[in-house]
Amino acid sequence: MPRTTTVESAGCPPLRALTFDNLGLIKVTEARSKQGGFPKIVEKWGDPDSSRCVLATSINDRKVDPLLAVARKNGVVELLSPINGDIRVSLPSDNQAKVQPDVDNIVGLHLFKKQTSESSSRSCKLLTCTMKGLTTLRSVTIPKSLGDSTSDDTPTTWNVCGAGNVLCCKVDESENYGLFGGKGVEVNIWDLTTHTKIWQAKSPPKNSLGIFTPTWFTAATFLSKDDHRKFVGGTNSHQVHLYDMAAQRRPVMSFKFRETPIKAVTEDLDGNTIYIGNGSGDLASVDIRTGKLLGCFLGKCSGSIRSIARHPDLPVLASCGLDSYLRIWDIKSRQLLSAVFLKQHLTSVVFDSHFDDEEVAGSLATQLPNEQNIDDESIDRDEESPPAKRKKKKKSKSSTVDGDEEGDISVKRKKAKKSPSSDANKEVSESAKQKKAKRLQSVEGEEEEEESGYAEVEITKKSKDRKSKKKSKKPRSESIDV
Amino acid sequence: MGRKRDREAGSDDDDSSKKHSKKRTTDVDQVSVKPQLLPSMIKNKEKRSAVYAKIKHDKKLEKKKIAKAREAAENRALELGEELPPRKVPRTIENTREADETVCKQDDEELFAGNDADEFSSVLNSERPPKVLMTTCRFNSTRGPALIKDLLTIIPNADYYKRGTYDLKKIVDYANNKEYTSIIVVHTSRREPDALLIIGLPNGPTAHFKLSNLVLHKDLKNHGNPTGHKPELVLNNFTTRLGHRVGRLIQSLFPQDPEFRGRRVVTFHNQRDFIFFRHHRYIFETRENKQIVASKKKDDKEEDDNGEEEKTPKLKVIARLQECGPRFTLKLTSLQHGTFDTKGGEYEWVHKPEMDTSRRRFFL
Known part of the structure; x- marks a missing residue:
């Protein structure tokens, strides 16, 4: 095994990535083929303020008029334009959240991509989930100017768990089902149209010594685009579980990865590869059909990985985390294409896939x-x-x-x-x-x-x-x- | 090898037509090649060592010559009263450190904004007085408690608690309730302290250091005995973001209002990622400048009166140091986000073996 990584900043294809950090800043990094594919920070939006720390993000990455939703620590959810950073709508936190904003942070956010028939292009649907399990589904109309933000109808709110903390929240590609899991919360699937729980996992059995590890899901994702029944969850006890709703309530397969908690799980487009990142900065790709490790992404990454993003078109992966680097990897060779230092602890990264090179x-x-x-x-x-x-x-x-x-x-x-x-x-x-x-x-x-x-x-x-x-x-x- | 020699010889021949005639004799050919000949090319050991010795001797002579020339130039400049030629700076590992983009810059607004928002800002802005809980690992003896004793004299407002059989997480909870701002754990193995854990409270980072080269207060020769004043703190060379953070963590252990009357100073000096801890007392003294005194003695024979006039500027202030307290070296092995949690902890930085591919790469 080579001890060193040979390729350093070999240049990456033209892409545009947005990163979100501890101080609530949004930084845009672009790589252009003209500059030899060397990514640079192009823009920086927002003022540094720790109370505006970004907790969750979601992007509606359509070709025309894309939208970006950002949940902040003070309970505010903002809808931005990922092109120029204009704040379209700023939704203030609920009264409940205002009292104790620290305790009940937003952990999950999803901006619905699908347009419902009755809504116009100016409105969008938003799902938020707080740590206590309070899930809100609301549709928002984007006003002409900032200030008069209007929610179309009263938001529907329900609770996804009785006790414990929700830590991960995902919505599948058809956007009918939501996945929730967390500390003391088994993975459960909710039908978002009827707001009913349709499936809940059983906790894994005790091991051979009779020791039971309490459930603590830290990351989860649906496996493929057209199937909401298969999904993967990463736990705090460095395990990765694969669940199949159609098969059984216990994990179909589970394996361990290194020694620190799994902090990020992202699926590949082909539906049988997943990328996992853990608390000590190890990033690896795994074939989930067999549970075999395909390989690790080596590149002197030493801080916990908080977010992994797969580019929808290019064979490129972006990861970011507490080491305040945005790293861009080649998927095939698992080589580091480039790393950009962004100065703060990063919480999340998204790709703007419709960025074309200016050449x-x-x-x-x-x-x-x-x-x-x-x-x-x-x-x-x-x-x-x-x-x-x-x-x-x-x-x-x-x-x-x-x-x-x-x-x-x-x-x-x-x-x-x-x-x-x-x-x-x-x-x-x-x-x-x-x-x-x-x-x-x-x-x-x-x-x-x-x-x-x-x-x-x-x-x-x-x-x-x-x-x-x-x-x-x-x-x-x-x-x-x- | 042989081909190479031929080629070199050929190129030489092309250059000068004189050699062309001599080429037929092999001896001459060898002579012309000899300067380019490397000792490693010679198979005979005696000849090889002879050639090598000669090369070495030549090099030595040349070096001496250069040094002599330099010295002569300096002396001449001194005599003529000109400016001395600039001294060359030797290349060291620190000088030639690998370029690092994470080094903090002075005009970085984000850095200051980050400082205001981080876990230590309340302590460092004197909103909370620092209060430190010290404890050991579960089995400790001899040098561990001795180090704790020394540290207690250095860090004001520090309390020692016996570890007992408590979990560290329980201790963290306890310290949080008692409003401590940091916890220091001295870990010993084989009766020798070998690790230091500094935990920032209530949600600050956890730094894990390797501890080595420990010399205790009582083992130091000519050590001083510190007074109970609050010490001054010197943090040297914490340049990168990570270093900055570690520096702030260390800074939050000490009170932010040192008592300068006490004239005691605690130093954390970072060099090549090793943090050297020293504890000194200092005193300022006025002394006569020795060089000028020496020159004055020569002058005294010629002119006596002028010497006394210049006496006042010849005094210079020097700081004398007396070392006291322990002396040890720290090396960061990991910086964890949040308080102590080995199982579910997220790391901000972990030392990994694959990072040690260059001697000139430093993280602090």
């Missing part, structure tokens, strides 16, 4: 109007919302955004006049901004869309020309940077 921005921009049209149509098909109401919103919003854009254009032109040989990175960031604006905008009406789109095409062409001029300079500047 193709120029060519994309010409295609974009068409794409947007398609997107809009698809949205329209998806949500049969009251049209009059939506149009109002659209117009008001799009007008403001257009104004911004014009400002942007003027600024850009000035810049072009002033400094034709401005930095290449600036260029990238500007085009990124444009794209962001587009991704945000694209929900809005088509007519304005097209106009603005054409305007943008012009700009991007210009920028393209500039880019081509600079191409000769680029490699030199990069080499200096490196």
Whole structure:
């Protein structure tokens, strides 16, 4: 076995990851192929405040108008835009939670991806679960401006456990079933439409010495996308249990992993590999059909792993934890692609999968109007919302955004006049901004869309020309940077 | 080997046409090659050792020459009253430390925000007075209690409790109820203290140190006897984030308002991830500057009056140190998040063997 890891920062594919930390900061890390796939911190949202420590996150990673839900220590749940970090809705904590915020922290949060037929694109459903087992399902309408956050209907609340602490909470891919487990709470499955418990695990039997280990689930996940019956739970006594609802109430299989509690479990897309991370920074992949360890991710990781995220498209895994590094791994070779130091104890990481590399921005921009049209149509098909109401919103919003854009254009032109040989990175960031604006905008009406789109095409062409001029300079500047 | 030698010889030949004529004689060929010949290439031991000795001797001569030249330059500069040529800084392991991105920077706002939010901030901002509970492992004898005794004199507001048969988790609960701010556990094995555990309370981190090279107060030669004043604390070289955190953990053991009258100082000096603990008394004294005194004696013969005039600036203040208290070395093995919990604990940092791939990588 090699004692050293050979590959260090071999560069990773273009990706964008968001990390959340102890002080409530959200940091965006991006890797672009232009910079040799070396990830960098691009943005930082929020002010450091320990009471705003992020406890749970969930992302709705759709192509248009993605949403990010963040649960904080002071009981506030915020809905953000993962593109620019704008807070869309801030839901204050309930009265009960306000009294003792320390005791009853939110441990689980899920933002529903599926749109229900009656709800419009501006509303979303949210599941929160606190440590005491208080589970709340509510739908929220995203207002035009911050402040007037409105819950559509009264939130449905129920308790998933009588005693003990819930520590993990997951919702399956079809979003009909929820999984809860924790300290003194056996894994149980709830039907989220009827709010009834449909299944509960039996605690594992005593071992050969007659010693019973009390239940203490620290992490859990559903195994595959289309099957809610199989799921995996990691325990504090460094065991991993595989449950099959259809087979029996005891674990179908269980195995041990190292000597510290399992702190994070994530499933792979193929449904038979899981990734487990533990309290002393060991990360490994396991074939759950046989329970065999496929291999460990070696890379000088020495702090507890709090969160693992699998990229939905690329063969890339991200892990983060108490060593305040975001580490990006290759799944096939299990090599460390790169590590980014983020200064705080990290609590969670998510991928923004619809991030494209800015190298193709120029060519994309010409295609974009068409794409947007398609997107809009698809949205329209998806949500049969009251049209009059939506149009109002659209117009008001799009007008403001257009104004911004014009400002942007003027600024850009000035810049072009002033400094034709401005930095290449600036260029990238500007085009990124444009794209962001587009991704945000694209929900809005088509007519304005097209106009603005054409305007943008012009700009991007210009920028393209500039880019081509600079191409000769680029490699030199990069080499200096490196 | 042979081919290489041939090639070298060939290249030499190309350079100069003079050698071209001499090439046919093998002896000359060898002579021309000799300087490039490595001793390891020679198979005959006697010849090899002779060549090696010669190379070594040449090197030594060259080194001496350089040193002499340097000294001469320095002397000349002294005579002429010029500025001395800059002394070269020797390369050490610390100098050539691997670049570390986790080293704290002074203008890092996040660091200060993190400091305000961490577990020690209430103690370090003097909102809570530090109060330390000291105990031992379950079986201890001789040197363990002696170390505890010494530590009790160093850390003010510290209490020793007999360990008895209590679990450490129970002790943590007890100390929390009694509003202690930290727990120190001295672990002994084979009658020799070998580990130190510092637990921050109520939810602070747990640091596990390896303890070595212990010299007790009474075993130190010419040791001083400290007074009961609150000591000053010196924390050296805790540079990285992890080091910063460990430093703050240590800092939270001591009161934040040292009594300078006591003139006692406790040092935690970090060097290459080893933390050296020392305890001193110091005193400031004014002394005549020796160098100037020596030069004055020469001058005295020539001019007597000027010496007395310059007497006042020749006095300089020096600090004299007297070591007291124990002396030991700590090495961090793990930093655990939360209080002591071996089974379900989350680690912020654990020392793993795969991290020891370079001598020049340090974590504190």
